[in-house]
Amino acid sequence: MHLTNRIFDELQPGDTACLRRLITADDLYVFAAASGNYNPMHLPGEDGDGDGIPDEFAPGMFIASLLSAVLGTLLPGPGTLYRSQSLQFHGHARAGDEVESRLTVVEKHDDGTVTMRTEVTRPADGALILTGEALVMAPRLRFDRDDIEIPGLIVQRHRHFEALLERARALPPLRTAVVAPEDERSLSGALLAWREGLITPILIGDKALIATAAGDESLAGVEIIDEPDHEKAAARACALVHESRAAAIMKGHLHTDQLLRPMVDRQTGLRVGKRRLTHVFVMDVPGMAHPIMVTDAAINIAPDLRTKVDIVQNAIDLAISLGSQQPLVGVLSAVETVNPDIQSSVDAALLSKMADRGQITGGLVEGPLAMDNAVDLAAARTKGLRCEVAGRANILVAPGIDAGNMLAKQLSYISHAESAGLVLGARVPVILNSRSDSAMSRLASCAVAALHHARLSGGRP
Structure with missing residues (x-):
């Protein structure tokens, strides 16, 4: 990470800087763990006020901490120290909201301090979340480095499988x-x-x-x-x-x-009829707000379009059995635009259109999508993708068994996911465990099979 600052002598009233941040469920867990604030109003999936609806409000001090990110990295930047901060809250932000933190220089003082106007807004609707005023000690020495790194954090939990069980x-x-x-x-x-x-x-x-x-x-x-x-x-x-x-x-x-x-x-x-047998991995990936389904990663080696229709439909049917009200299917390719030289992008576009015409039912299908903009809202927005599926897909359709198998194992061995494996398209669910599966994976596979059979x-x- 490259960091530079603006020293006290360079600052002028009216100077401004801002950062945007997409609030995730993991942010709420990390803040709860770091602060010790376990108020259920701020925890994903919890109902803190008893109205039957999960609240998932980002804690006020988490929102306020986003101001310090601007102070410490942009304006004035490295070397800045807080003296005081006033806060007035006007609204709330939730997991899934993108917020913008903005600071503006108001006045410089002879003792080296600077008064700054602070605010946090939600750009999507212009809502004002927080206003206030900061008094900071501005840096006097130049800082310009690109070797600042901090360890990454993984919130490792498998709450989705626990709920299925x-x-x-x-x-x-x-x-x-x-x-x-x-x-x-x-x-x-x-x-x-x-x-x-x-x-x-x-x-x-x-x-x-x-x-x-x-x-x-x-x-x-x-x-x-x-x-x-x-x-x-x-x-x-x-x-x-x-x-x-x-x-x-x-x-x-x-x-x-x-x-x-x-x-x-x-x-x-x-x-069942002419429907192909297809395989689905249901994966509980730490940090994801919902289970991720990867298909087909075990049976169909190089599926043609007709087989991909069955792959998609089987996965949608299973997602509904697991409680998804509207399954969101991202058909993966290397690109998010149709390229006639990349067959997977052509197939993805056809599957998307077939779903629009009712040839695939029960869910929304979008493709082609690259992996990043299928599961990450920020990446989808960067690419200008505004459809319902982009950044929110809970079913990922791989172009072939190589990609599907690699994706599933990457999620397991690098992203610390637990997986449940099921074969669909037969009269009954077929539980397909791997020899390396953990006890949780084996139990989850049985739970997924039981829930699917119960609905059917x-x-x-």
Whole structure:
């Protein structure tokens, strides 16, 4: 970061400077942690005044602190010290608002202090948030450096999955055929979801290997179907669905193609009409105000337009099951304008238009969008994008499996997200866990499956 200042002798009445800042939910958490102010009026999702509506007001002193950012970085800049600050609040700002902090030099004093007029406004509607007056000691020495850096902060929490688990626990346990749970990790995930009341497992696989994987953990009360052949075990799971004995399928210790192959069989499979099977990662990313869905990152390698229609529609359907009133779909490309040489940008524009014409229903679809302006309002505004989806997308449609898989794993391993994996397009949800998934990820996958099944079946188990 490059910082320079304006020393006392250079300052003149009327000099002004301003900064704009998009207030995020993480700002509210960071300020609460730093200040010790846990007033629910200022915490995302909390209702502090009992009217049933989350308040999410930015604390007054957080807004006031934005003035110090202008003082310390622009006018007068590095070397400035506060003497006093008066504040009068005229309105409130919330998470998601962009505010502008402005300082104007009013008067210089012989002792080296400067009186400055201070104000904070909301440019979107011109609302006045704060006014006041600052008395500061202006710097006397020149400062001009570009090596000022501070550590980044990550607010690491997974409140979205915790909320999904609470909702799913209120449902009857989902009868789930678990295919080849023959290692400790896959079996323990199913048993953990069973203990949490999310599923009632039916274990299908090599009975001896299942017993070995269980170790000292009791399998009393758990139905086990002895079938050592993995593809036959997957076919048996499909049969249980047709027999109405299972309402979901969970992957155990077998290859994904072995699990899915029986599901696409024309006579005994589970496909619904001609809709393709597609995969969705539901991701709880620290700092994001809502879950992020990434699709398709595990099944369709290089989807054509027809397949992308199913990918988008399946994801919208799942988002609705998880409580989204209006899913916002960002169809990703390398650019946010249509370039005939970039096929993903052409497909994205077509998907957006197909949604406008009712060929994709239930959500708003916009594309092409680059990753930054799909999820970041500031980036979207910088590019001049004003549509409902830009900067707010909760479904990200990747152009192919490479991009989708890389994006999902980047969110997991660099952005510290937890992920839940589900295959859609079949008669029942298919829980697709990875061997490296945490306990939270496995539970969340079961919760997502239970909530989706509950909506599609009208709330029946």
